Amino acid sequence: MATEGQFEYESVLCVKPEVNVYRIPPRTSNRAIRAADWKLDAPDWTGRMRVTARGKVAYVKLEDKISGELFAQAPVEEYPGIAVETVSDSSRYFVLRIQDDNGRSAFIGTGFGDRGDAFDFNVALQDHFKWVKQENEFTKQAQAPDSTPKLDLGFKEGQTITLNIGQSKKKERSRPQGSGGLGLLPPPPGGKLAPPPSSRSTNHNTQPPAGGSDTSCLLDLDSSNSNSVAPSNPSSAAGSDLWGDFDSVCQQ
Numbered sequence: 001m002a003t004e005g006q007f008e009y010e011s012v013l014c015v016k017p018e019v020n021v022y023r024i025p026p027r028t029s030n031r032a033i034r035a036a037d038w039k040l041d042a043p044d045w046t047g048r049m050r051v052t053a054r055g056k057v058a059y060v061k062l063e064d065k066i067s068g069e070l071f072a073q074a075p076v077e078e079y080p081g082i083a084v085e086t087v088s089d090s091s092r093y094f095v096l097r098i099q100d101d102n103g104r105s106a107f108i109g110t111g112f113g114d115r116g117d118a119f120d121f122n123v124a125l126q127d128h129f130k131w132v133k134q135e136n137e138f139t140k141q142a143q144a145p146d147s148t149p150k151l152d153l154g155f156k157e158g159q160t161i162t163l164n165i166g167q168s169k170k171k172e173r174s175r176p177q178g179s180g181g182l183g184l185l186p187p188p189p190g191g192k193l194a195p196p197p198s199s200r201s202t203n204h205n206t207q208p209p210a211g212g213s214d215t216s217c218l219l220d221l222d223s224s225n226s227n228s229v230a231p232s233n234p235s236s237a238a239g240s241d242l243w244g245d246f247d248s249v250c251q252q
Contacts, residue, residue, distance in 0.1 A: 013058065014051040014124035016117045021045040021062065021071075022109035024095065032088035033095055038109050047071055049110070051124050056132045058125060060084065060096060062110075072098040072108070079125040092118045 020043035024033075050061045058076040060083075063069060074096040076083040085095040093111040112118045155161075 008055045010052050010054045012050065012052050013128055014049075014120055016049045016112065016121060017065070018113065019047060019049040019062065019117075020111045020113070021047070022111065024107060024109040033085065035087045035090045035093035035109065035111065038093075040111070043111075045071065049121070051121065053128050056135070058128050062098075072096075072100075074098045076125065079129045084125065091115060094118075094121075 022038040022040070023044050024038055027033075045062075046065075048063050048065050050063055052059045052061065056077075058079070060074040060076060062071040062073065064071065074083055080086070083097050087093045087095065090111075092113075092115055093109060096108055096110055097105050098108055099105045112121070
């Protein structure tokens with residue numbers, strides 16, 4: 001029977017080229033683990049460390065530097081936890097619980113020569129299980145029924161609603177006068193205001209200049225009678241006949 005996560009894709013979280021492995025004495029009490037109790041100057045094995053993840057489980061694998069053969073691996077289901085523990089006197093050393101295919105387990109000590117490698121190893125595990133925690137929360141939210149009360153915004157039977165729609169009054173704005181209106185002109189530079197121009201000139205109250213009234217009247221008479229036929233005046237004709245008769249008498 002396949003175990004959980006056996007057929008899932010395996011991703012690489014961290015790779016460190018060199019790590020030391022130590023045999024550690026069995027625990028006799030619950031006191032904190034100290035790396036000073038190990039033989040730090042004589043490691044039992046040296047190789048590389050590769051941290052992978054398959055599903056929600058992380059695996060700390062100790063492999064040969066050249067061939068890549070697996071020396072031991074520690075499945076990590078939570079961190080911090082019993083699978084990976086820190087020591088009390090240094091940040092470069094950890095205790096791993098390794099397991100074989102038969103389920104047997106043992107505790108070994110591991111350490112890095114550089115503090116930066118130890119920091120990267122620690123952060124890789126923290127980031128992975130932070131993601132695992134978020135995935136678990138999303139799964140719980142998806143499976144949990146929605147217990148919040150729902151609002152019923154529908155109309156009940158016989159229920160009505162009244163809307164009061166008021167007419168908005170628009171403020172009348174004064175429109176500027178058009179070009180045809182009499183607008184006020186700016187004052188001239190001298191300070192005197194010019195009279196507004198009149199559209200039509202009216203001369204009803206003005207008197208014609210002296211000496212030109214007779215001429216203008218004659219011109220008006222001539223213009224008015226230029227195209228009209230003068231009526232016959234019998235009195236004027238008779239007058240001319242009388243002068244003619246007087247002339248004839250005088251000649252006799």
